[in-house]
Amino acid sequence: MSRIDLDDFSDLIERPDGGVRREAEARRERLVVPPGSLGRLDELGEWLSAAQGVVPVRPVERPRVILFAGDHGVAGLGVSARPAGGATELVRAVLEGGSPVSVLARRLDVPVRVVDMALDCAPDTFPEDVVRHRVRRGSGRVDIEDALTLEEAEAAFLAGVAVADEEADSGTDLVVLGDVSVGGTTAASVLVAALCGTDASVVTGRGGQPIDDLAWMRKCAAVRDALRRARPVLGDQMQLLATVGGADLAAMTGFLLQCAVRKLPVILDGVVAAACALVGQRVAFRAPDWWLAGHGSGEPGQAKALDRMALEPLLEQGVKAGEGVGALLALPLVRAAAALAAELPEKPAAGKESGDEAPEAGQDAGQDAGQDTAEA
CATH class of the missing domain: 3.40.50.10210 (Nicotinate-nucleotide-dimethylbenzimidazole phosphoribosyltransferase (CobT), large domain)
Known part of the structure; x- marks a missing residue:
């Protein structure tokens, strides 16, 4: 019988971080490129992010x-x-x-x-x-x-x-x-x-x-x-x-x-x-x-x-x-997946877009009101 207890590996090995993977998937949904358009590269980037335990994924450098x-x-x-x-x-x-x-x-x-x-x-x-x-x-x-x-x-x-x-x-x-x-x-x-x-x-x-x-x-x-x-x-x-x-x-x-x-x-x-x-x-x-x-x-x-x-x-x-x-x-495919997942920009948030426009509308309304008052 082996002197090495292989059961130890079953106890020591954990799955890649599921929470990080979900976070990576959520970030993928926010990128400017539509989900699914990059095929398996999306999945690869999310897998690597979970393995590293970080979002966004780090590049494969070594x-x-x-x-x-x-x-x-x-x-x-x-x-x-x-x-x-x-x-x-x-x-x-x-x-x-x-x-x-x-x-x-x-x-x-x-x-x-x-x-x-x-x-x-x-x-x-x-x-x-x-x-x-x-x-x-x-x-x-x-x-x-x-x-x-x-x-x-x-x-x-x-x-x-x-x-x-x-x-x-x-x-x-x-x-x-x-x-x-x-x-x-x-x-x-x-x-x-x-x-x-x-x-x-x-x-x-x-x-x-x-x-x-x-x-x-x-x-x-x-x-x-x-x-x-x-x-x-x-x-x-x-x-x-x-x-x-x-x-x-x-x-x-x-x-x-x-x-x-x-x-x-x-x-x-x-x-x-x-x-x-x-x-x-x-x-x-x-x-x-x-x-x-x-x-x-x-x-x-x-x-x-x-x-x-x-x-x-x-x-x-x-x-x-x-x-x-x-x-x-x-390997270049894995590196490409990491680069895309990390470097593609996210879509601007809808709230941010409307927030940017609101002051301009308010300023225009205020200017119009000021003009009306002056004319009166």
């Missing part, structure tokens, strides 16, 4: 991309277009600025942080600030063995909690959450299938770099076999992460829950982030109120998880690159 990285043993079955252990090269590309997320982050002036939880490389491959939370080298092959020991799952989960605290304490005001992994979508598909009670084929997609039909069939078989191992531990979310998750997924789950505790909004990326969010919802049902679905990736597992959490993607661009790319594309 966002950050957080990427949890790890390799998964199941990739050795040929379930990914990338070679097993290939996440190391993906991380190197992010750090050197040559990946899609790096390009977008530079353009949007958003810092990127990579957290190595279980890359299949030597610990000294990357700088200390990347590897200091690492739990192990690669996660186990979930179709035949546990991804982690329970102790490793707890350590990874607590590492995610620590990263959330570090970000909240440093002034980060919104997180774009993604993963850098090979085999991670397979583990994520297992979690979604287990928590939603569906078959492997319903939630298994073709990954960030699309695979052919034979590889997809191998992936479905791996998810099916891992699902048999997941079902007996569905009542224990930490044991579930240890059995069929992985160090990066356990860390992302802890990170998401602690962000909700710290009232730090998060934009979710693809199926891996969605699967971890689904585990987090099982732990604390109010937690998803602090998360946005950045985009729809086309992965069936992501769609299933988001539907279960009642989260509607902000964008539908078919981005499958992972690494937080789709979620980062949604």
Whole structure:
């Protein structure tokens, strides 16, 4: 049994301030632009205002991309277009600025942080600030063995909690959450299938770099076999992460829950982030109120998880690159919603308009009366 009492998160996590949201909605009614004319931007601005606990909403000034990285043993079955252990090269590309997320982050002036939880490389491959939370080298092959020991799952989960605290304490005001992994979508598909009670084929997609039909069939078989191992531990979310998750997924789950505790909004990326969010919802049902679905990736597992959490993607661009790319594309939309909610002027009050006109009418009447008296 886990030594971490996950019930604490349910007690600690509150919903975004409902009173502030109602105040933000009332202010929206007073703006010069008619209600409804800005579509979901209205809803986004009100959500962010409630998350911040203030009206009008503050601009998003210190966002950050957080990427949890790890390799998964199941990739050795040929379930990914990338070679097993290939996440190391993906991380190197992010750090050197040559990946899609790096390009977008530079353009949007958003810092990127990579957290190595279980890359299949030597610990000294990357700088200390990347590897200091690492739990192990690669996660186990979930179709035949546990991804982690329970102790490793707890350590990874607590590492995610620590990263959330570090970000909240440093002034980060919104997180774009993604993963850098090979085999991670397979583990994520297992979690979604287990928590939603569906078959492997319903939630298994073709990954960030699309695979052919034979590889997809191998992936479905791996998810099916891992699902048999997941079902007996569905009542224990930490044991579930240890059995069929992985160090990066356990860390992302802890990170998401602690962000909700710290009232730090998060934009979710693809199926891996969605699967971890689904585990987090099982732990604390109010937690998803602090998360946005950045985009729809086309992965069936992501769609299933988001539907279960009642989260509607902000964008539908078919981005499958992972690494937080789709979620980062949604950041300008969130910033735009905040700017519109805060900076659009309110309509002049009706009483103020009539009050402005009344003295002029009175003055005219007085002048006319004075003129009449003088003439008399």
